[in-house]
Amino acid sequence: MAKEKIVLAYSGGLDTSVILKWLKETYDAEIIAFTADIGQKDELDGLEAKALATGASKVYIDDLRDEFAQDFIYPMFQSGALYEGQYLLGTSIARPLIAKRMVDIARAEGATAIAHGATGKGNDQVRFELTAAALAPDIAVIAPWRIEEFREQFPGRAEMIAYAEKHNIPVQASAAKPYSMDRNLLHISFESGMLEDPWFDPSSDANKGMYVLSVSPEDAPDQAEYVELTFEAGNCTAINGEQLSPLQVMEKLNELGGKHGIGRVDMVENRFVGMKSRGVYETPGGTILFAAHRKMESLTMDRDVMHLRDSLIAKYASLVYNGFWFAPERLALQALVLESQKNVTGVVRLKLYKGNVIGAGVKSPVSLYNPDIATMEADPSKAYDQGDATGFIRLNALRLKVSSGVEQNKKQ
Template sequence: MAKQEDVKKVVLAYSGGLDTSIILKWLVEEYQCEVVAFSADLGQGEELDHIPEKAKKTGASSCHILDLKEEFTRDFVFPMFRANAIYEGRYFLGTSIARPLISKAQMEIAAKEGADAVSHGATGKGNDQVRFEVSYYHFNPAVKVIAPWREWDLNSRTALEAYAKKHAIPIPTNKKVPWSSDRNLLHISFEGYALEDPWAEAPEEMYTLTVAPEDAPDQPEYIEVEFEKGDAVAINGERLSPANLLAKLNQLGGKHGIGRVDLMENRYVGMKSRGVYETPGGTILEEAHRAVESITMDREVMHLRDSLVPRYAEMIYNGYWFAPERIALQALIDETQKTVNGKARIKLYKGHCRVVGRDSATDSLFNVDFATFEADEVYNQADAEGFIKINALRLRIAAMQRAAKK
């Protein structure tokens, strides 16, 4: 915990919502310090409207907003998708992968501003406190970190609202049902409040990026996604920047109700937590990427990479993007992607995306002459007998041993 008398200026990761607005005022009041607000534009859209005005009205000396959408997609989302990384088989890591970039940019601003400390709005129960702070220490091992949720006594929604009223901080009144959300170009997440009953279905009015699958178009839509070295570069022949490509996939997936997931996840701090996620573009991207890999990647390379993916996904989920083990594993993953060049044809329909075609003009390992069920001149089927007997040898020896014991 940072000593109040040692902090003269702090850079706060600021979203403009109620919690970080209260934190901003609390830092000014409790630490008697200058507060610089920082917001990363990762694709939140209208959520960033009027951020500088809100921050300064609440007491910030200045406010930085950085457009990081391209860097986010190119240097964080795409490397993760080269691994097909999904936490516990369900979660596309949309919040997890955003935190290291936010932390990186926040630390750069702290250095530029000559700040003594950095602060965030993550609670003491969640994963984000780890993700932010591990990343902070990667860039500056001596940085002072202020985590208000671990210090203050504002431990309820009622207490927060009372503090907000006392300091004339506007309280949102437009939510039909209470929940906490986090949005970026990869996804939007929802948790807490109305979702804390794991048996209760998430309210339909909560969903933001996707239509209900039953309300999606009655006709399927086919798209083609092209890849170069494991990264998507074009949709239907149109080359797009990483951020624009992901935004386009979000639009296509959202229209067809693709990418909704309701899950129970195991938090790093030890508890189970319910999360509801919308990841329309990411769901399509992962399906298309696997399709191109299936025709271009060597079997043993694929199996080796896949065996490491759960560990890789845990590294990201737990906050270790900048750790040496993740960087080393990324080098292996990127090596496997050098031949992942080609395109996938995907069918979008009523909440589902399904591969219906894949092709690679330069790196396909599929050879119809070998794989065909028709007559061929390149594969001697009689060779399989020796292959089978050699691979069954240990089983044959065990069977002989069991017979001898009888």
């Protein structure tokens, strides 16, 4: 009889390499290793050979960068999503894409299960498994870190290293980087290790070598750089007049943002599973895109449409953070977001300088800003009669006056 097949989300690091071998032994199954290329750069070098040497029967390394930029990053940025006021959701938004592709591979290969190396304390386990539940409820999910037998066998890093050495698993384990790092097209996240102390300063001169995508703002150029972003229906389509794909936009903005020390965030956030965790993020291109998009909206988006969309930002961000990308409520919100973006079209000019993104101009063929109406000088259009404000204020003040009268009567 043919063996069962399991599709494993594989990064090539110590954890997933050990998990690959452990799954093969424990389940007596064929392990199909899958790695999504979502912008990790040289981290992908040699992965196929490693996976095969560790025991994988087949390896998929799929370039999903275009899909990631166009179908995940761009729609999320149209929503203005920002988790807890700081986090641009770089890791969160990548997980549903990875899980979606795992499900596709499982279907194509006739696999009965997918597996991941996310720990039982983190958010990623939820994101992977909620996506699988939404797209393929019939496919089982194996999470070794939540299996008691696995945790007993590997109570710490030393046991995993010993297991790798025993089974000739080609991994490099070192204490040179006492933290974990996750990279994709939108950002790099850093957590655990030395970063578990919220008083530890990774931006100090002694520690700033941790950062990958950006220079320190202190080391950024002393000369500001101007950049123009063109938007069509809420999506950036060109930089400095050059038409670019969503992937190319992200790559170019990452380069510009990193050069000027833009996009570093150090925060203590609330995980979905209930605990607080400290994360450090580099999101240079995303930070520029977020600022430009907001500025474009300020000129072209109707006030009440903007306020309605803004009232949903926290909900949308939580849905992404918590793994509900394919949930019906996120899809419903996306429909509203898409409608709100139909006139978000024009050009935004920004100034990049030592970690800062500074607005330097905005224009649009569908601008809602009318200088004739907004002017403090005489209104040549006669569209606004200042005398009308008297009745407007009187009506809005009515309930305040009534409430104040009630309070005064209570004191008598």
